[in-house]
Amino acid sequence: xxxxxxxxxxxxxxxxxxxxxxxxxxxxxxxxxxxxxxxxxxxxxxxxxxxxxxxxxxxxxxxxxxxxxxxxxxxxxxxxxxxxxxxxxxxxxxxxxxxxxxxxxxxxxxxxxxxxxxxxxxxxxxxxxxxxxxxxxxxxxxxxxxxxxxxxxxxxxxxxxxxxxxxxxxxxx
Amino acid sequence: xxxxxxxxxxxxxxxxxxxxxxxxxxxxxxxxxxxxxxxxxxxxxxxxxxxxxxxxxxxxx
Numbered sequence: 001x002x003x004x005x006x007x008x009x010x011x012x013x014x015x016x017x018x019x020x021x022x023x024x025x026x027x028x029x030x031x032x033x034x035x036x037x038x039x040x041x042x043x044x045x046x047x048x049x050x051x052x053x054x055x056x057x058x059x060x061x062x063x064x065x066x067x068x069x070x071x072x073x074x075x076x077x078x079x080x081x082x083x084x085x086x087x088x089x090x091x092x093x094x095x096x097x098x099x100x101x102x103x104x105x106x107x108x109x110x111x112x113x114x115x116x117x118x119x120x121x122x123x124x125x126x127x128x129x130x131x132x133x134x135x136x137x138x139x140x141x142x143x144x145x146x147x148x149x150x151x152x153x154x155x156x157x158x159x160x161x162x163x164x165x166x167x168x169x170x171x172x173x
Numbered sequence: 174x175x176x177x178x179x180x181x182x183x184x185x186x187x188x189x190x191x192x193x194x195x196x197x198x199x200x201x202x203x204x205x206x207x208x209x210x211x212x213x214x215x216x217x218x219x220x221x222x223x224x225x226x227x228x229x230x231x232x233x234x
Binding site: 036037038039040057060064065066067068069070071085088150151152153155156157160163164 | 176177187188191192196208212214215216
C-alpha cells in the first residue's frame with residue numbers, strides 16, 4: 001500500500017495514521033535472497049527494484065589442467081549483469097599438499113606452490129588463481145517475473161577455485 | 174547440485190553450479206562434469222567429453 005499524501009493543515013484520523021504505519025511496515029524491511037547454485041528468482045509482489053551482488057567463480061590451479069572460474073550472472077529484464085571468473089594458474093609443482101582450493105561460494109582462487117631444484121630443493125614457486133569479479137548492480141523489476149540467476153563454478157585443476165554466489169537485495173514483498 | 178559446462182561450437186564457454194532440473198530448462202548444449210573428468214573454459218568438447226589442452230613445457234631451473 002503506498003503512503004498517502006496529505007494537505008497542509010489537514011488533521012489525520014486514527015485510520016489514516018494506521019494506514020501510513022502499515023505502509024511503512026510493509027515496505028521498510030530489507031530482504032535478501034541468497035543463491036549458491038544456479039536458479040530462478042521470482043520477484044515478490046510489490047517489489048519494483050532490486051540490487052544484485054554477483055561474484056564469479058575463482059580460478060583453479062593445476063600442472064596443465066587449471067581452468068578459469070565460471071561467470072556468474074543475473075538476467076534482469078533491462079539486461080544481463082555478469083561477473084567474470086578469476087584467471088587460472090598452471091604451475092609444474094602444484095599438488096593437493098602444497099596449497100588450498102578456494103572455499104565453496106566464496107569466489108576465491110586456488111593457492112599453491114612448492115620447491116624444486118633436485119635434491120637441494122633451492123627454488124620456490126607459487127601461484128594464486130584469480131578471485132572472481134564482484135559486481136553490484138541495481139535494476140527495476142516486475143512483480144511475479146522470473147529472473148535467471150547463474151552461479152559460476154570454481155575453475156578446474158588439482159586445486160579448484162571456489163564457486164561464486166549471488167545475493168539479491170530488495171524491499172517490500 | 175553439480176557442475177555443468179556450457180558448450181558452444183564444441184568449445185566450453187562457461188562452467189556453472191546448478192542442478193539437473195535447472196539445466197534442463199536452459200537453452201543450448203550443456204554437459205555435466207566431475208573432478209575425474211573436468212571441463213574448463215576454452216577446452217574443446219568431443220563426443221560429450223572435455224578434451225584437455227596439451228601440457229605446457231617443463232620449467233627450467
